[in-house]
Amino acid sequence: xxxxxxxKITKTVIKAAVLMLEYxxxxxxxxxxxxxxxxxxxxDSVEVSxxxxxxxxxxxxxxxxxxxxxxxxxxxxxINMSIVxxxxxxxYKAEKENLDIDxxxxxxxxxxxNYYNSWLIVFMVGVSCASFAYLHGSDLMGILITFVxxxxxMFTRQVLARKKFVLIIxxxxxxxxxxxxxxxxxxxxxxxxxxxxxxxxxxxxxxxxPFVNSVLDAVKGxxxxxxxxxxxxVLLTSATAVGIVLAFTLLxxxxx
Amino acid sequence: MSAIIIDYLLAAIFSGIPAVGFGMVFNVPKExxxxxxxxxxxxxxxxxxxxxxxxxxxxxxxxxxxxxxxVALYWSRKYIVPRPVYTIASIIPMLPGTYAFSAIINLIxxxxxxxxxxxxxxxxxxxxxxxxxxxGIGFGLALPSLYxxxxxxxxx
Numbered sequence: 001x002x003x004x005x006x007x008k009i010t011k012t013v014i015k016a017a018v019l020m021l022e023y024x025x026x027x028x029x030x031x032x033x034x035x036x037x038x039x040x041x042x043x044d045s046v047e048v049s050x051x052x053x054x055x056x057x058x059x060x061x062x063x064x065x066x067x068x069x070x071x072x073x074x075x076x077x078x079i080n081m082s083i084v085x086x087x088x089x090x091x092y093k094a095e096k097e098n099l100d101i102d103x104x105x106x107x108x109x110x111x112x113x114n115y116y117n118s119w120l121i122v123f124m125v126g127v128s129c130a131s132f133a134y135l136h137g138s139d140l141m142g143i144l145i146t147f148v149x150x151x152x153x154m155f156t157r158q159v160l161a162r163k164k165f166v167l168i169i170x171x172x173x174x175x176x177x178x179x180x181x182x183x184x185x186x187x188x189x190x191x192x193x194x195x196x197x198x199x200x201x202x203x204x205x206x207x208x209x210p211f212v213n214s215v216l217d218a219v220k221g222x223x224x225x226x227x228x229x230x231x232x233x234v235l236l237t238s239a240t241a242v243g244i245v246l247a248f249t250l251l252x253x254x255x256x
Numbered sequence: 257m258s259a260i261i262i263d264y265l266l267a268a269i270f271s272g273i274p275a276v277g278f279g280m281v282f283n284v285p286k287e288x289x290x291x292x293x294x295x296x297x298x299x300x301x302x303x304x305x306x307x308x309x310x311x312x313x314x315x316x317x318x319x320x321x322x323x324x325x326x327v328a329l330y331w332s333r334k335y336i337v338p339r340p341v342y343t344i345a346s347i348i349p350m351l352p353g354t355y356a357f358s359a360i361i362n363l364i365x366x367x368x369x370x371x372x373x374x375x376x377x378x379x380x381x382x383x384x385x386x387x388x389x390x391x392g393i394g395f396g397l398a399l400p401s402l403y404x405x406x407x408x409x410x411x412x
Contacts, residue, residue: 024282029338081284081341088338116280128277128348131270135300135349199354206353209282212344215394219402241360 001042001061003068009041010068012104014057016087017048018072019108021055024079026213027222030055033091040094041101052228076232078161079209082114118158125204126151133200142191149181149201157204168239171205175243178202183251205240207233264301271300271349279345288341291331295346299324303350314388317350321396329400343397352389359383 017034031048034057038046044064049056053076058069090107093099129150130143138146156177160170182201186194210233218226275296276289284292302323306316321343328342359382366375 024340025338026340029340079282081279081282081338083283085285085337085341089336092336113283114285115283121277121280124273124277124280128274131273132349134270135267136354199357202357203351203353204278204281206348206351206356208278208348208351209340209344211351211390212347212394212397213340215391216340216398219395219398220405237356238360241357241364244357245361245364 001066003066006043006059006061006066006068007070009038009043009101010057010059010070012101012108013037013041013046013059014055014070014072015108016091016104017055017057018074019087019111020084021050021074022077023083024081024209024213025084026220027217027225028220029084029088033088036091036095037104040091040098041104050222050225052225052232076167078167080113083111086111122151122154122158125154129200129203132203133196136196136200138193138196138200139191142185142193142197145182145185145191145197146200149178149197150204152181153178153201154204168235171236172239172243172246175202175205175240176247178204179244179247180251183247183253186253187251202240202244205236207236210236264304267304268297268301272297274349275299275345278348279341282345284341284345285337288335288337291342292345295324295328295342296349298327299346300349313385314392317389318392318396320350321347321393322399323396325397325400328397339397339401347393347397350389350393352386355382355386355389359386 013034016037017030020030020033027050030050034048035046038059043059043061045060047058047060052074054071054073056069056071058067060067087108090104094104126147130147133143133146153174157170157174160173178201179198182198183194185191185197191197210229214226214229214233217223217229272293273296275292279289279292299320303316303320306319307313311319324343324346325339328339328346331337331342332339359379362375362379362382366372366379
């Protein structure tokens, strides 16, 4: 294998790995997919070093005498599982049919996220938070108020995401909007369980993905990634709490 | 008896909806949405059942997420989809969001209005519960797949 060929393989494999890291896959999946892709393309081994903001990847070939290393920065984007699924499917297909590097480059260029209609998402998130309110034992009026508050919050979140704000600002402002709307139940005495409406309407901001991924990473031996994701999740939770407190202060209310 | 069955059915429906809703936020492929709903219902109902057996919140969350982990392992091998697609949407109804937010709000209140023993008690209560429940969820989801990971070297 010439050095040029190997460089091309390294570039392709790290592109797949960066796509998975940016859109929120767990570390073990990233590493195994990179190694499987490298195996299909015919290099001897693929070594991956992961940190939360970048990937360093080395491929070895010619009986492990020739190596090619490259680094890519990963810019974290909103979590998107359909892209992770597509990369995984590409890896599986390439393995099964023994496809070449051009197939992979072409597939990765063509990956398009499958976006749901944004109004449908606003409605579904509203219904989801209303279900949380029901599960926590709210009355009917509380459920309705939760629906309105979290739909408004999700709409705000989408508007801010479209303007490409940093996640921390998005979460803070969204929490503010959700609390502001849900607090109406307490101010106007619309519901007998205002605290449930207040706490359920911000549940759309619970950073489940980073928290769960961080535990999964740490348990499987990627300790640095685990800490990084934990920190990210704590930051998002704090931003949310600041948004909630700001709304409470403006409306002159006590806590939940 | 029928009251209990209706109670569980309602819980299953109202925990399936958030799993689908948040699956859409995370942009999971369309064909997995229905399984996310099943996963959410399995997770929440098994935790409710275990808590009805007088187990603690933390332990029942751990066991429920182990069940989800096993089911998701089966589905992911059958349909070639990474496990988090199913698992994370499914455990959404069990996430301790309320505890996490109230812990941090407590912290901010302590800074603003001075530290009192009650505030410290609620803060420690909430944050401990958050961390242990999250750890339980993570461990539960990871356990089934950890079974397949072996150190590839001989024992002696």
